[in-house]
């Protein structure tokens with residue numbers, strides 16, 4: 299059996315257990331709540347997410363360093379970077395335009411009588427600070443998981459190593475070996491995924507149930523529908539039109555990474571798996587992927603943008619505000635910028651939504667209303683976010699001749715078996 303299949307089976311079993319606990323009210327039982335759901339299940343799931351996070355920083359640093367040194371032409375970095383940034387911004391803007399148009403068209407939230415809920419604003423990151431955080435003490439950046447600063451340091455170090463003659467070669471050889479070891483570690487940890495995903499799903503479903511969705515069904519299903527549309531229609535179209543790749547193969551091979559993203563709600567924690575998927579399953583050259591994947595996990599969040607677009611229209615309708623065209627355009631601009639500024643961690647999208655709402659003059663208390671059901675949407679939009687990173691990575695790699703078509707076409711390439 300493939301690992302992905304096993305993960306999906308365990309995920310469904312976890313969801314079923316969680317729903318059963320919620321439905322029978324067993325999760326309200328003190329013992330269950332403290333020791334089983336909030337104890338055992340919580341710890342198992344959390345340990346797994348922490349072990350993925352443990353690998354992210356060394357993995358990104360080492361593999362990006364090796365990727366940079368392996369590029370034949372250092373000037374290629376510029377064109378890879380430029381194209382990637384352009385596509386990341388483009389896909390986010392497309393996501394927002396579709397989300398805003400659709401949500402406005404169906405008038406999501408109109409006529410709904412949900413009572414406003416108090417919401418305490420959290421500190422968001424200013425755009426200027428995002429720019430300034432690109433360069434930092436590498437050890438501080440690594441300790442804090444500041445992905446952009448790690449990316450910049452790894453690239454500059456990689457370029458310097460290629461120019462440093464014999465000393466550079468020694469360092470490159472060391473990190474090449476280190477890279478192999480880290481990839482082995484990724485494989486080892488991935489084998490624990492089924493059990494962790496079981497625990498995570500059981501906990502989320504036990505705590506949430508499906509009752510919470512009822513009041514917000516309009517908002518919930520609009521976001522969900524648009525997320526599926528983006529992943530199953532927009533990315534396949536872009537892949538086909540811009541690179542001629544078979545979209546069905548792409549979606550099939552993304553299955554594993556998508557399940558990880560869904561389980562962890564974090565693009566960052568999923569980096570090891572996304573990186574492995576695009577290189578070993580989809581045939582992207584490591585020099586490109588080691589840059590585009592961590593970069594995408596940090597700045598490209600199409601699923602998050604979709605949620606923010608719908609949330610703006612929903613909150614405006616709840617509070618009886620008519621959004622003008624200028625306000626809608628502001629949402630597109632602000633949400634695209636916000637997606638650059640936030641890290642790929644759980645609920646980051648909600649914190650960023652504050653800035654967008656403030657900018658268009660909508661009440662941030664609206665976030666309090668959608669907070670309760672955000673966890674399920676967070677899981678799904680994270681899956682879309684990383685699918686976008688992988689799609690753009692394939693398009694850029696193909697256009698730069700850094701792509702192995704035979705690997706892409708081979709259904710068995712990079713499959714992990716139990």
Ligand code: ASP
Pocket residue numbers: 563564565566599601602641642643644645646647648676679680683
């Ligand atoms: N959890 C999302 C991610 O990591 C970000 C968000 O929308 O909250 O991609």
